Amino acid sequence: xxxxxxxxxxxxxxxxxxxxxxxxxxxSPELASKLAKMSEELGVDAIMIGGSTGAEGEVxxxxxxxxxxxxxxxxxxxxxxxxxxSKYADALFFMSLxxxxxxxxxxxxxxxxAFRVKLYGLEPIPMAYLIVEPGETVGWVGDAKPIPRxxxxxxxxxxxxxxxxxxxxVYLEAGSGAPSHVPNEMVKIVKSVLDVPLIVGGGxxxxxxxxxxxxxxxxxxxxxxxIEKAGSLEEAEKRLRSIIKGVKEVKP
Ligand code: 1GP
Numbered sequence: 001x002x003x004x005x006x007x008x009x010x011x012x013x014x015x016x017x018x019x020x021x022x023x024x025x026x027x028s029p030e031l032a033s034k035l036a037k038m039s040e041e042l043g044v045d046a047i048m049i050g051g052s053t054g055a056e057g058e059v060x061x062x063x064x065x066x067x068x069x070x071x072x073x074x075x076x077x078x079x080x081x082x083x084x085x086s087k088y089a090d091a092l093f094f095m096s097l098x099x100x101x102x103x104x105x106x107x108x109x110x111x112x113x114a115f116r117v118k119l120y121g122l123e124p125i126p127m128a129y130l131i132v133e134p135g136e137t138v139g140w141v142g143d144a145k146p147i148p149r150x151x152x153x154x155x156x157x158x159x160x161x162x163x164x165x166x167x168x169x170v171y172l173e174a175g176s177g178a179p180s181h182v183p184n185e186m187v188k189i190v191k192s193v194l195d196v197p198l199i200v201g202g203g204x205x206x207x208x209x210x211x212x213x214x215x216x217x218x219x220x221x222x223x224x225x226x227i228e229k230a231g232s233l234e235e236a237e238k239r240l241r242s243i244i245k246g247v248k249e250v251k252p
Contacts, residue, residue: 022224027228053141128169132149227240
């Protein structure tokens with residue numbers, strides 16, 4: 001187990017975690033730098049970097065570099081495919097979209113990226129990635145068969161399969177910008193079968209959202225859009241403060 005994963009494990013014993021996702025396709029290096037600095041000051045636990053469309057190459061590298069220069073938070077890549085790798089990050093979620101209908105997103109992109117992960121010295125953290133309705137862009141791009149919102153047992157079965165396949169994290173994803181987050185009932189049932197940490201993201205944008213998802217059993221709450229599209233730094237700070245409050249008020 002590498003440095004970033006150990007950091008997550010140690011922290012998770014004591015508190016619920018909040019990760020901010022920055023998509024280089026939506027934020028400039030300048031904005032990413034400011035948001036990362038603010039995130040660290042306000043108590044965010046790590047920065048995830050990635051996206052389904054265009055978070056690659058120089059665009060990705062420049063955002064990762066800007067984040068590294070302005071904060072000491074761990075940087076974790078959240079790649080849409082083998083294109084989403086940057087040598088400037090600390091770690092990556094080595095994720096498999098288990099409910100994709102396309103083997104490219106289950107094992108293909110992973111094979112194409114594997115040598116570069118090794119060459120760059122990135123810390124891979126194996127993760128089962130599950131798309132829940134509506135799934136938004138990542139559901140469409142990833143050829144997912146999204147898990148119906150009222151079928152928590154399907155989500156639990158996939159999550160447990162992920163754990164038994166050796167994945168050390170499970171991520172329930174409603175899709176970036178989803179009108180509502182993964183249902184609390186689904187989070188609860190998935191958490192009840194798992195021994196590995198559970199990450200939940202997509203459509204979480206307020207104190208209430210963050211708090212109820214944490215209470216339902218998420219160990220790590222991810223927010224992207226709420227911060228990226230706040231419109232101003234003042235508004236981003238306001239939103240970030242309330243989301244962090246919601247996450248941290250819930251004890252493990
Ligand atoms: C998307 O789960 C993340 O991959 C975050 O979603 O942008 O809706 O916060 P939002």
